[in-house]
Amino acid sequence: MNFLNLKNNALFLSCWYERARPVQIFCFGTLILSIFFLSYMVVSSNAGPKVVAKTLFGVTVGLQIVVLLVQGTLFAGHMGSRERTSATLDFHRNSPESVAAKVFGLIFGSAWFEWAVFFFLFVVELFFVFSIDITVSQILLMNVSLILSGAFFHTVAATIALSSSTRKRRNPFGLILLFIFLGGPFIFYHLFTISSPFFSHLLGFTAIGYVTSDKAFYFSGHFYTMKAPLIVMQAATQIPLFWLMINGMRRIFRMPNSPVWSKSDLLCFCTFLFFMVAGFFVAGVQDFDALTEHRGYYYYPRSFDAFYGQELFTYGVLYVGAGIGMALFCIPDYFKRSKYILHTKKGLVRKSIFDDGATGFFAILVYMIIGGVFLIPYVLVGKGMVQNALVGILLLSSYVFAFAGFLEFFRLGPFRKNKIFLFTTMVLWWGIFPWMIGLMSGQDDNALTFLSPFFGLAYFVASITDEVSVNMSAPILPFFICGLIWALAYQQHLLVKAKASPD
Amino acid sequence: MNVVEVTQLRVDYDDVTAVNDVSFHLEKGKIYGFVGPNGAGKTSTIKALAGILEPKRGTILLNGFNLETQREKALAHIGYMPDFSPVYENLKVWEYLDVFAAAYGLKAGDRSVSIEKWLQKVDLTIKRDTLIKGLSRGMRQRLVLAKILETDPKILFLDEPASGLDPIARKQIRDLLKEVSTNGVTILISSHILSELSDFVDSVIILEKGNLIMAGGIEDIRKQTGGAQKLMVRFTKEEEGLPVFEKILSSEGVSQEQISQDKSKYIVHLQSDDGTAFRLLNKLITSNVLLEECSVKKEDIEDIFLKVGAKEVS
Numbered sequence: 001m002n003f004l005n006l007k008n009n010a011l012f013l014s015c016w017y018e019r020a021r022p023v024q025i026f027c028f029g030t031l032i033l034s035i036f037f038l039s040y041m042v043v044s045s046n047a048g049p050k051v052v053a054k055t056l057f058g059v060t061v062g063l064q065i066v067v068l069l070v071q072g073t074l075f076a077g078h079m080g081s082r083e084r085t086s087a088t089l090d091f092h093r094n095s096p097e098s099v100a101a102k103v104f105g106l107i108f109g110s111a112w113f114e115w116a117v118f119f120f121l122f123v124v125e126l127f128f129v130f131s132i133d134i135t136v137s138q139i140l141l142m143n144v145s146l147i148l149s150g151a152f153f154h155t156v157a158a159t160i161a162l163s164s165s166t167r168k169r170r171n172p173f174g175l176i177l178l179f180i181f182l183g184g185p186f187i188f189y190h191l192f193t194i195s196s197p198f199f200s201h202l203l204g205f206t207a208i209g210y211v212t213s214d215k216a217f218y219f220s221g222h223f224y225t226m227k228a229p230l231i232v233m234q235a236a237t238q239i240p241l242f243w244l245m246i247n248g249m250r251r252i253f254r255m256p257n258s259p260v261w262s263k264s265d266l267l268c269f270c271t272f273l274f275f276m277v278a279g280f281f282v283a284g285v286q287d288f289d290a291l292t293e294h295r296g297y298y299y300y301p302r303s304f305d306a307f308y309g310q311e312l313f314t315y316g317v318l319y320v321g322a323g324i325g326m327a328l329f330c331i332p333d334y335f336k337r338s339k340y341i342l343h344t345k346k347g348l349v350r351k352s353i354f355d356d357g358a359t360g361f362f363a364i365l366v367y368m369i370i371g372g373v374f375l376i377p378y379v380l381v382g383k384g385m386v387q388n389a390l391v392g393i394l395l396l397s398s399y400v401f402a403f404a405g406f407l408e409f410f411r412l413g414p415f416r417k418n419k420i421f422l423f424t425t426m427v428l429w430w431g432i433f434p435w436m437i438g439l440m441s442g443q444d445d446n447a448l449t450f451l452s453p454f455f456g457l458a459y460f461v462a463s464i465t466d467e468v469s470v471n472m473s474a475p476i477l478p479f480f481i482c483g484l485i486w487a488l489a490y491q492q493h494l495l496v497k498a499k500a501s502p503d
Numbered sequence: 504m505n506v507v508e509v510t511q512l513r514v515d516y517d518d519v520t521a522v523n524d525v526s527f528h529l530e531k532g533k534i535y536g537f538v539g540p541n542g543a544g545k546t547s548t549i550k551a552l553a554g555i556l557e558p559k560r561g562t563i564l565l566n567g568f569n570l571e572t573q574r575e576k577a578l579a580h581i582g583y584m585p586d587f588s589p590v591y592e593n594l595k596v597w598e599y600l601d602v603f604a605a606a607y608g609l610k611a612g613d614r615s616v617s618i619e620k621w622l623q624k625v626d627l628t629i630k631r632d633t634l635i636k637g638l639s640r641g642m643r644q645r646l647v648l649a650k651i652l653e654t655d656p657k658i659l660f661l662d663e664p665a666s667g668l669d670p671i672a673r674k675q676i677r678d679l680l681k682e683v684s685t686n687g688v689t690i691l692i693s694s695h696i697l698s699e700l701s702d703f704v705d706s707v708i709i710l711e712k713g714n715l716i717m718a719g720g721i722e723d724i725r726k727q728t729g730g731a732q733k734l735m736v737r738f739t740k741e742e743e744g745l746p747v748f749e750k751i752l753s754s755e756g757v758s759q760e761q762i763s764q765d766k767s768k769y770i771v772h773l774q775s776d777d778g779t780a781f782r783l784l785n786k787l788i789t790s791n792v793l794l795e796e797c798s799v800k801k802e803d804i805e806d807i808f809l810k811v812g813a814k815e816v817s
């Protein structure tokens with residue numbers, strides 16, 4: 001299924017006989033030409049040739065986005081789903097090709113038509129450099145950005161489509177939808193507000209930044225003022241998640257009766273998101289005046305001016321890089337070393353809750369040090385330097401300790417096979433419950449919301465500037481929460497130990 | 504020389520153990536029958552050997568390569584055919600073969616020669632440019648057989664390959680497999696029609712409830728199970744012939760446990776093929792007992808399988 005050798009790619013050949021029929025090509029071509037013609041007719045009546053050219057360029061870009069990111073994604077998902085339901089997936093599991101050939105062959109073989117249209121439109125776009133105020137490098141950068149997003153979207157779609165078991169053991173896609181339905185309005189509203197550059201890179205809107213100078217564009221953030229690094233930031237956002245999906249597909253091919261993602265994969269995913277959201281929040285906010293209604297979530301310019309100024313980009317890259325490094329290298333070790341090692345006649349028994357901690361706690365220590373190093377300059381901004389430093393370290397430690405408690409509980413507990421449940425519970429516990437409690441008790445729901453790790457960092461930084469007084473409940477309450485979860489984890493440990501005993 | 508070595512293979516589906524610590528080996532150029540009732544773990548074992556299922560534990564060596572650590576190298580030597588072979592409906596017959604030959608690293612020139620050769624062998628040359636969705640079930644099975652054979656595998660894992668086929672197609676597949684085995688290809692074949700395997704396989708592996716009951720050459724197993732031959736007689740006049748027959752059996756030291764009855768037939772299960780069956784038959788005939796039917800034959804796989812404890816033949 002080598003994607004470079006399409007005539008030996010089963011997905012490509014299947015698509016060829018289904019989608020490259022003359023009637024279909026004719027209809028698709030007619031549709032595209034009609035859109036161009038209509039756009040021309042609409043603007044040409046009352047505008048000059050430059051405006052018309054600009055409009056047609058916009059239409060071309062829009063078509064590229066729709067074809068590659070929407071249509072291509074749908075087809076990648078459709079073909080992945082067909083591979084699974086028709087069991088032809090087994091042929092690939094059984095073939096001696098490398099996993100990379102299978103994965104990329106599947107992704108690109110499914111959506112080859114969209115890629116072909118995309119590149120055709122790219123060539124069309126190049127002609128606009130003669131008629132409108134745009135450079136070849138801008139067009140190139142925009143297309144590279146779209147290519148990254150296309151590959152990422154198609155991989156996500158194919159992985160989700162392949163990951164549903166034919167035996168319907170579970171359907172991750174359905175669970176994700178359920179999760180979005182339950183937590184989406186709250187989670188995405190707040191996250192998007194806090195870290196819009198993160199989401200604009202993740203969702204592939206980065207490309208638009210290269211061809212528009214519209215400062216009022218909602219997704220505009222600090223990095224949109226720097227042209228070249230946009231691609232770097234987009235890649236830094238998408239590639240680790242792309243890797244997560246590729247790893248999921250690798251496991252689908254090589255470990256067919258195991259879950260698509262291992263516990264360490266999911267932990268990486270959570271940690272990465274946490275770091276990315278926080279990192280982009282720290283690095284991305286600059287337009288404070290336009291966002292005064294969200295004062296609680298944002299820093300004030302003074303801290304940037306005082307400490308970072310022009311170094312903001314370096315800071316952001318380092319922070320995000322640290323997040324990636326942590327997520328990819330440190331956290332998986334936690335589980336590798338805490339795998340089951342003892343076999344008894346009653347089954348597999350995991351190590352003691354305290355014995356397995358050496359590697360795991362090392363990873364957590366690294367996590368804390370990274371966070372501490374990056375937070376110290378912010379802590380110094382406040383008036384009470386020592387007090388703020390202590391609060392910061394307490395807060396970060398409590399999150400890490402609580403996080404580890406959750407992992408221990410789920411590792412030892414009855415839900416250990418259900419990773420989606422783990423993730424949902426964590427989000428509920430840290431994100432949604434505090435918010436609901438705040439609403440029901442008539443208190444400041446924002447203050448309670450800040451207790452969750454995702455928002456706590458924002459609250460913490462806001463609180464140590466002189467706008468909000470330091471509230472010790474923020475760092476102390478997570479300790480209380482993690483105390484409960486550690487108690488539950490210890491109870492599970494005792495149960496496992498009791499089962500493992502000879503009697 | 505062992506081309507497949509399976510050590511303590513265990514396959515679990517959640518909390519259910521389908522294959523439990525099974526160990527066996529397959530020798531080069533031999534045909535092995537894989538026998539067991541429904542749920543015995545045959546398909547799970549074959550899928551694990553073919554890399555379709557991930558074993559919970561155990562080691563699988565295919566042509567010397569460890570399936571877990573040298574997966575691509577190990578899979579390059581095998582061909583796997585499930586009972587209902589999934590195919591790409593929208594590919595032409597030759598394209599389908601070409602795609603998979605390419606996946607096994609065959610060069611373009613070699614591929615076209617190999618495709619034509621195997622299309623001819625499975626009698627599908629006339630369908631070369633037909634879309635697969637236009638093929639019958641039997642043709643699809645033959646196509647999949649061609650697909651796995653075109654890559655020149657050293658080992659074949661076939662899970663009920665003749666399932667749903669008519670007798671002619673079954674014979675075609677059987678003949679083809681006999682032919683490839685003479686070229687040194689090792690075949691592990693599971694089939695629910697045990698009599699079909701009898702004249703076809705060199706050895707059997709018997710599974711029950713995920714456990715290996717017995718494995719080895721058919722002759723060895725016959726000896727182990729103490730049932731090398733069976734003598735069947737039907738008397739013209741049972742009331743006259745039976746007392747004489749019982750007396751002859753008693754004089755030859757045959758116990759009552761070795762005798763079974765199927766309607767009017769009397770079957771004597773003998774522990775060796777040392778000529779006892781023919782001696783008994785000879786005595787019976789010289790005693791002037793009239794026989795309507797008689798036969799002496801070796802026990803087949805079904806007899807062996809039933810004898811070693813399986814409750815029902817799937």
